[in-house]
Amino acid sequence: MNHFSISQLKQLPIVMTSMSRWDGDFSSASWSLAKTFSQKRPVLYVDYPFTLIDFFRERSTAAVRKRKAALLWGRSSLNPLPDFGRHLYALTPPLTLPVNWLPRGRVYRFLAKWNDRRLANSIIEGLKRINEKEFIFFNSFNPLYMNHVPPNFKPTVSVYQSRDNIRALEPYLRKHGAANEIQAIRNADLNLATSRQLQTDLQELSGKEVAYFPNAADFDLFKVAYKKELPLPEELKDIPRPMIGYTGNICHRLDYDLIAGICAANPDISLVLVGPRNHAGHTRIDLDKIPNLYFTGPRKIEQLPGFLSHFDLLILPFLCNDVTKSIYPLKINEYLASGKPVVATPFSADIRSFFPLIRLQKDASSFALAIRQELDNDTAEKSEKRYLEASTNTWEEREKHFWELLAQTFSL
Template sequence: MEFSAEDLKELPIVMTSMSRWDGDFSSASWSLAKTFSKEQTVIYVDYPYTLFDFIRERKRDSVRKRKTALLWGKKSLKPLPECGIKLYALTPPLMLPVNWLPAGRFYNFLASLNDKRLAKSIQKALRTLGYVDFIFFNSFNPLYLSDAPDEASVYVYQSRDNIRALEPYLRKHGADSEIKAIRKAHLSLATSKRLQQDLTERSGKKVAFFPNAADFGLFRKAFEESIAVPEELKNIPTPIIGYTGNICHRLDYQLIQSICQYHNDKSVVLVGPRNHWGHTGIDLDQIPNLYFIGPKSIYELPSFLAHFDILILPFLCNEVTKSIYPLKINEYLASGKPVVATPFSEDILLFKNHIRLKKNEEAFNRAIIEEIKDNTEEKAKARYNLASQNTWEHRIQQFWELLFQTFSL
């Protein structure tokens, strides 16, 4: 089917990912969905729950409020006017837990049943809203619908991490499924230059560079406005060294311990869900000036950034992180605060004129002191201005340009 530029922009977007709209931390896919929905209808498909997930998490509020949709397929499409006028969240029915199976016919058969079940729920949602044709945007969920639904008019696949370097659960089937998705898609995207190069070589198909961005309209508040101190920070001694995001396998916990010891006159505050167990032998709870705030919604993060004195990105430098363009870097910069990071990827080096990049512990810790001491309003404004060039609105414009080029070939 041929589409003009005008036709493409009239189509609704169905987006799948490995996150849920009300998850514990901000995600690129959710940010994209919200921005797309300013102009057109978007159905954001929650990462599916399997039967095992439901049994294990059945007492959680996130599962309880989805119970009717998960078990009976009722009330599965939820309008989200508070997030976007044309934005909807779709809760798919429960899926079979198949990822533990070895590759082969039995896995393929059961995975295809899951895909059919998921595609059916998507079609039902589209019919409810009066649509037939749609853009299927798989934002890094190769475990489901790596081969887009047959009814999709346009298929876009986006990769956001080096799946072969992630946890075994994901790479077991996900690595091959991702290559399959790229080969099937009309347009394939990668959020980092290393990832773009790697996937182009492995798939034999051109993959476009499509970096992450920031909700500048939200995070600029940390720079522009006088924001009240969050309750969680009121009893924490200042100055504060801050981090926001998933506390997971990407972080260098030896470096974090060093930061806390070196800066024992400061507080180190980590805002985000704790998923570090199994990734470090350090008892982080025994470090006296290290504080865990817990997960916060994206809308709460600017109030924390506004009251941090400096921000850190203490990522490991390894196979996982060398393919990362971190979502949070532009959020940090929008706040105007100084930033110290490890040089973990080619993409973080793009910001070298506005942030400090140090690998070893001594240099990283000295940089924190220097950046706090030498910070100026002029430097803060330069960081803010850089972030203003990396907004989701700019990325959406880039997306349409790439898609128009694809369909004009």
């Protein structure tokens, strides 16, 4: 490592792993960062591996069908994605063994290492195909793989980024992920955390320094919701106004009692949730029976500005618990780039740092009242302040900060 200057490191390809796939149902911080890095250097964005069981269960889906040759035979595993980044590649690794069900011990470690070798070999082969040997390994929150790198996998620099409190997530992820994440941090040269709470927790648990590296927004993409009059999406044409919106995964993080309360308190307002519906088992409320609650299904990140531009207000109705207190939500800067008023629950120190640009309320009645007040009292001046705040939280700024942290780590 010592023979590389920071200018030389900036030229190296980046191999990024995460728990998201590049063509998933909703945007992810890892994918956004990969696209930004790829403007100036090759980036291999590694798909979250499909296990044998995943392949069997999902064999009829479009995601598996288009990857079948790569998953089974290693063919067409590396694909350029010039529409997303100048030097961006998607790498599909071969099928891995399902090992997470095993108890921690010798068998689990043996099979997990077999998976890691299989993943490492596919990455090395992908690098060969673009004539690269030296590389930066950037694990963006995938502690289930490569927390111990195989002997033949020799990155010039190893980076680990935590983006969520895995110790408070579902049992499947935390079973091995919690311990694996600490090991990944101890093995990395540079460690990053997207929230202040994560930074504090992980430093205490690992005994290593962890840098604060918050999420950002694709400002150039989302600013059009502020700058331009965009066509009304087909899904919104029959929905009464005013419309308030949420974009993102409809999952365990959301407070469904709060959502129901907002709708009941403001029956003349339409609440539109844009994203995949993964709320089964997380609420007993029949959301489809709420008359002024609407679902559009998942939409690609490139489509979201069209929705934001026609929403009158945006919400972040997260629960306040051990999961969300470690979240710097990706969407906050996307929301602010649109210039629209935002009402959120005070779920983390990171979201609270945006006050007073956004309103913060926890209970349904106060939240519903804040929505009404923000709709009635919004101004062009307030809108511009939100927009300008988002302009300072871009992925390009985060990339600059990354190289600064790397230079500090190695005193370059």
